[in-house]
Amino acid sequence: MSGAYRPPDDKGSTLPSVPTRQRSRQACLPCRRRKRKCDGQLPCNICKGYDYECEYDETSQTIPQKRKNQPIQSSSQSKARPTNKVQSGDGSRQDAGASILPGVLEPSKARYVGRYSSIAFPLYVGLEVQATNLPRLHSFAYHTGIREEPPCAVQSEVTDHLSWNDARSLIDVYSTTIHPVFCFIDTDLFYKRCEDHWHGRSQGIVFEAMVCGTIALASLFKELIDHESEMWLILHAKKILEDSDISRFPSFEQLAAWILRTLYLRCTGRPHVTWIASCTIMHLVEAIGLHNAPESTIQTGGSDAPISETSYTMNRVAQVANCLHILIAFEYGRTILPINRRVLEHIDHTNRGTDLTPQLCRLVTTLPTNQHVGDTTLLSQDLFLALEKIAEIAIDHDFLVLLRTDLVLGIYRRLRVLDSKFQHGHYENIISAGLVALPAARRLVSKNEPWWNVVGAVFQFVCTLLVIDTPASCEALANTMDTLEFVVRNLDTHLAREALLTARQLVHASLHKKRKGIEMLERAVGTEAPEAAPSQTANQLAQDMASLSPLLAAQLPFDLDLLWNTDFQLPL
Known part of the structure; x- marks a missing residue:
């Protein structure tokens, strides 16, 4: 994140005129x-x-x-020439730019609204009547005004609750563990601003929420402060972000603080609460106007850029927000907000040292977010294609390895609900993705990096192996259960022990089901003893097969897996 947010001088701020639209x-x-x-x-x-x-x-x-890209005319030019009109299909007259520019951005407040908004309409009316003083982008008559808005109820207190030495150590932890994967903060500038904030040069209350989120996340990975102090940081950031007076003006700092809060909730909170927070960050992306190309947005403040972030930083913040929301919604089975995915279309693949966020974005862009309502065939095709593509993405971090497994298992769950027809190669891709995740989970736990999926990815892989129920999946089950036990033993938390107990119950249930099937098969062939001696079973099988064709008997023993992809057709 770059420097502090500083609104520009509003004097002379006018809405530029709309470019002329030719038929x-x-x-x-x-x-x-x-x-x-x-x-x-x-x-x-x-x-x-x-x-x-x-x-x-x-x-x-x-x-x-x-x-x-066409330059937007200045306000003086708009006054010298009336706004052109075009005739609509229903006979009404519309602004020429209404079909070109999707919305209006007020840079001084970093606030975006659609061109059809009641907030923007007085501006267009001012242009229509060629008013000398154009109305500002304001919620005129939004309500009756019978009550005053409550003032800000939060004060800057983080420097009183945490020493600079502890804060500096935790910022370093964040920079080396979390930042490489979710790289959306300028860590050098952030560190400098934190140092100023702790030494009497306040950086603002919203920046403090961002600081609290960063330090609390780092505390999960290296407990340099006690749990009580960590909880105070989270609640303090929550009060700041949910204060109505502060949230009136969306900013990049506010969006970054909400991203950090969503990450913390994903590591410690409940699915519904986490999904709600992820929706909030997407609403902030829209409120700031990051979902639209800059050249397609009218700005009310002339050419002065009110926000010091570079275009690279702005796009990166939007990318991380979009990725995080899609990941949470996809895993939880909730709606993915239909915000324009333009921010994910142009991913910077430049090697920037330890920056692994492009790998995260490539994983997310493989997911088909279009639902193909009413056409399960197209949806299945997209999911199978995503399953193949996701296996080809190069990954350089253990957390991203687990994340890829999460996405593969999520794709499998959707295909299973759609009753799609799996090929043998599809099962191989799913099992391979899960097996690669097992050593990654062991390494992360050994390094005391409790990413949210160190337990979840392994547990879900156990469930998937039981449902696939092939010789290959049964063979992978033992290693997977050993890894789950290793992770749970190291974490030793209630949720981890609960997952291990549930996995064991499911494995025992599957074993009981198979034993019942064996008993039924034994009754079918007339075997009353619970277990037949291996030599007797082999002799009986040889005698039975000898009565069949000599060619088939000569091929024994044969591998039944060879028949997996064989198509059989009965004669008419």
Whole structure:
């Protein structure tokens, strides 16, 4: 995260005029089918907004070139020339830019609203009537105003509860353990601002929430402070983030603090609460306007950039937020918020030392988030394709290895619900992904890095092996249970012991089921003894098979696994 948030001078802040829209000489094919107004660009605004595949009729004489960024006119230019209009299909008249620009951003408050919002409408009215003083982006008449808003109820206190030496040590832990995977903070600048904050140069109350989240997460991995102090940090950050006076102005610091809180909840909290927090970070991404391209957003404050973050940092924060939300929702089986996934489309693969976030993003982008409502065949195809792609991603961190296993098992659960037809190779991919995770879980526990999936990935793999129920899955079960016992023995927590007990119960239930099946088979062949001697069983099998064709008897013993992918067809 870069420097402190400093609002610019609001004097002279006006909304720029909307670029002139010329009537399109040709509409793209998706807009023709949906009878939408097309701006004739490639991609057009409609397709870009709805993630359609924008294409034009190849027989046309002119096919538009890719859209180039167009500078937004200044407010003085907008006053000198009236805003152009276009006639809509229903006879109404609309702003020319209404079909081009998706929303309005007020940089001084880092607040984004859609162009159809009641908050933005007075601005467009001011442009329409060519007002000298344009209305500001404000919630005019949002309610009756019969009650005053409560003041901020939180004070800056972290420096009184934690010494700088302890804070500095925990920041170092965060930088070496959590930051490489979720790299969205400028750690050098963050460290400097923390030092200033502890030495009397306050960095603001929202920054303090960010500090609390960082230190509390680091405390999970190396307990340099007691649990009571850690809990105070979490509750203090919660009070700051949920204060109505503070949350009025969304900022990058606020988004970063919510990401840190969501990570902490994923490591320590309940699934529903964690999912709610992940939804909050996505709402903040939209509130700040990170889900849209900067060139497609009207800014009310001229050319001065109110936020000192670079475009790389802004996109990275949005990427981490989006990835975290998708991971939590995908695992929990909850809705993935349909925020524009543009932030995940352009992932920087540049080698930046220990930065592993691009690997995290590549894992997440393999997941099909489109639901294909009513078409389970297409959804199954997308899931099978994702299962194959995810195995090809190079991983350089044990936590990401476990995370890949989580995603593979999540894909398997969805395919199983869809009653998809698995091939033998699909089971091999699933079992291979789980087996690779076992040593990774052992290493993380041995290093005292309790990532949230060191128990969960191994436990879910046990459940998956029992359901797959093939010779290969049964063979992998012993090593998986040994790893689960190793992890639980080292952690020695209630949730870990509960998972191990449940896994043992499921394995015993599966064993009981198989024994019942064996008893039924024994009764079917007339074997009354609980166990037949190996020599007697082999002799009986040889005698029975000798009565069959000599060719089949000569092939004994044969491997039944050879018949796994064999198609049998009965004669008509």
